[in-house]
Amino acid sequence: MNMDARIQQSVVANLRNRPAPVEVGPFVIGTDPTTSSPHINYATPRPGAAVTVGDVAALVTAFRAAGRTPRLEYVTSCAPGLEALLTGAGFVVESRHTYLVCAPGTLRTPQALDHIRLYEPATDPERAGLIGAQHEAFGGNPVASEADVARLRRQQGAGGVAVMAVTDDGTCAGGGGAAPPAGGVSEVAGIAVRTRYRRQGLAGAITADVTRRLFDIGVEVAWLEASGEDSWRVYERAGYRPAGRRLYIGSD
Known part of the structure; x- marks a missing residue:
């Protein structure tokens, strides 16, 4: 295939x-x-x-x-x-994107960041903190609903990955995740950093950490899409490379 x-x-x-x-x-x-x-x-x-x-x-x-x-x-x-x-x-075309892929041999792990810990949320309050940071980073409501938390808990229970970046004072600065693997493949998504923590290499560190966790459980190919030139550069520095094209299309 x-x-x-x-x-x-x-x-x-x-x-x-x-x-x-x-x-x-x-x-x-x-x-x-x-x-x-x-x-x-x-x-x-x-x-x-x-x-x-x-x-x-x-x-x-x-x-x-x-x-x-x-x-x-x-x-x-x-x-x-x-x-x-x-x-x-x-139907009307919404957008066209290039997807990027990473394999264990191409992953690049950046240096650890001072005052930031990367770990998987294990409780619902931690999950809510991660989701709130993602929502805020993407311009949405920073409050996570019970359904949002349940969705993340279910994804983790099915084998998916979630990572939160937490500062020394306990603030969730950002995070990301990946879908449960299927056929040795998993999609990395939701890489987000709150505005005041950007331009410090955190997005790349989160991307690499999520991807490493996937490879640690036997995933062969991680893939994602970049929303713009800045994120494209972040993902390439983590070892992702362009591979194919995807279409987004909808109807009223």
């Missing part, structure tokens, strides 16, 4: 791990009744599966039945004709 197919299959596995996944023809919709976020409730095709106009119509119907907005994320080479079918059905 080539890299694109491995990454796409890991997305399929991630969505099947949602609390209420729905399989519709060649698609898997990962739905979570506790949130309407389109970044959690979305669909993806199984790699290499044939897709028809009827399949797309059935997918939209399934989204409507679940009370969610139709949306997909996928590696484009694994479904080369899908974009045309989706745009023909009224």
Whole structure:
């Protein structure tokens, strides 16, 4: 299986791990009744599966039945004709991203940072602290809901990784995590640093620590996406390299 197919299959596995996944023809919709976020409730095709106009119509119907907005994320080479079918059905491209991958032999671990400890949250208050820091870093409400905490606890219980960066005074400065591995592959996501702790190498340290923890449990390939040039440079310094393209596309 080539890299694109491995990454796409890991997305399929991630969505099947949602609390209420729905399989519709060649698609898997990962739905979570506790949130309407389109970044959690979305669909993806199984790699290499044939897709028809009827399949797309059935997918939209399934989204409507679940009370969610139709949306997909996928590696484009694994479904080369899908974009045309989706745009023909009224979907609009949100963005296109290059994904990056890292293997054990390319991971680079930066020097430890003074006054910062990196560790996995083991209690719900710690999980809430991590999620609050991520929300604030991404411009959202810095208060974690019970559903947010339960979602992270469930991810960790399924084999996923979570890392929080805590200062000497007990403040969570940022953190990140990774999905439960599937087929030796895991997605790293949510790398976040609160504004006042940026430009100190913390994002790179968190990325490397999450990735190392994955490799320590036998993961062969870690992958992620960069949101801009700054994060791209951070990930490349940690040993990540560009590998393929993904599409984000949705409908009202």
